[in-house]
Amino acid sequence: MKAMRSLLLALFVGGAVFAAEPIPVKVSTDTSGASTRVMLTFGKKVACAVAEDPGHIKITCDAAVASDPPSGTLDDAILKSFGMEGDRALVLATGRGYTRVDTFELKNPTRLVLDLSGTRAGKAATAPAAAPAARVIVLDPGHGGVEPGAIGPSGVQEKDLTLDLARRLKALLEKQGTTVVLTRDDDRVLPLDDRTAIANRNRAILFISIHLNASKRKTAVGAETYFLSTSATDAEARTLAGLENKAYEPPEAGAAATSANPPDHGLELILWDLAQNSFLAESSRLAEAIQTELNAMTGVRDRGVRQAPFRVLMGATMPAILVEAGFISNPEEEKRFKDDAYKDKIVEAIARAVSAVAAKP
């Protein structure tokens, strides 16, 4: 598992950018100071997200960009080179001396400044390297409080079972030396945005939302693991998010005042979508690992990993998945979830997958 960290950055969102021409980005570097400074000057306002993984810092924009110069190589222990990846991302290849990046934005013209700290030829780092962070995994028991989620035929409530499973999984993972944070550790309502915010704040390496399923199809049975669908977060949809919120007129006069959406949610959506988009490959691998373990453990049937635009996964700046551990609408499966040994087997399967994924370099 790559130790990924992501910084989100709002450069500006001024509505959708439909320009066929890529937006020019002037790239300048300065290695004269203690840190290496990279300044990106954009020819137009654009939204970008900064994501970091070992050896690289990737700046992904919401529209096509063209760096000027197209690429460059530096004689620097902190920053080795930069260049375009596809038509929307600029990648900085960091050197052995690199330790961390701080970013800030400037306006008029739109600029993104990245300060890369580190050491050059034995010199001390300009900023102390962050202490080796504890590996935090955030577990999210679905629903809670007045939101029971699904309810089984004999009355088992999803919110109780998700908390039970999350506590068991926490205990198991902590035995293996991982720090685990629960988004809720009691029976209360927790807004979906707060759940990912907890994971982001804790700089979690994984976000796992735990749910139980229900269906009108009474024979529905078994566990399913989801990650965010790309179709719902494609570039067109992001572009639209910016547009729609400007042009949207509620169909009723009274609807505007009661709308749950803040006026700036186009911006919020674009940023969050870019956030999870950077981690879709890792999220897919985690989902795959969990589903494989659950299939092997339950032997119910061979289900694959699935994708859907789950609201709770949108804002996660780390690999994020949602596991539906079983159908409590199915009387037999509901009964199984009353058995402690069965619940332990479920969380053991998830823990095995998490350990395998998190252990990968």
Place this chain on the structure above:
Amino acid sequence: MTRAIGAALAVALAAFSQACGGRTTPPAAEPVPASPPATVAADAPADAAPMSSASVTLYFPSASDDGLVVESREIVDTKRPADRGAQIIAALLTGPTNAAGLPAVPPGTTLRHLWVREDGTAYADFSEELTAGLTGGSADEIRTVYAIVDSLTANVPAIQRVGILIAGRENETLGHLDLRRPLPPDLSLAGHAKPTE
């Protein structure tokens, strides 16, 4: 068979007449009727006079797995996207005729209004029953949402994505899926059963 088509056409005609009274853009200030007009509008437009029928593909939750199954229906061959969309939703709300399908929406759900914007986004505004009657499981929610989105996008070229409103209001979610903006179709839920168009 003839009877089934006749019934489907009657439903379609009712939906069409109703939709003809509607508009393609959201009224900004006028209140929307709390429920769809119960009577068929008498003032059908002149251009609708010689009506032929068109075959459309509806998506319903599968009775045997977690996906969707398709059923075809005859609707009035109207050209206006909002009219076609309203007919398709009316047929979807009526429910499946084949045992392979399950109802797409909770009982009592009605379509309050449907309009299509020039950018390819349709907004379908449903009554409260759509949320109130869900089981609380994501499996059903996913199928309800995509039965609506896929049925509209597969049959109306002018609709590329669908926003779902409840009682005239935007909703963040019905429980799990992100409904803050219109959704593109997910035809993978129908597996091999691709639209016939």
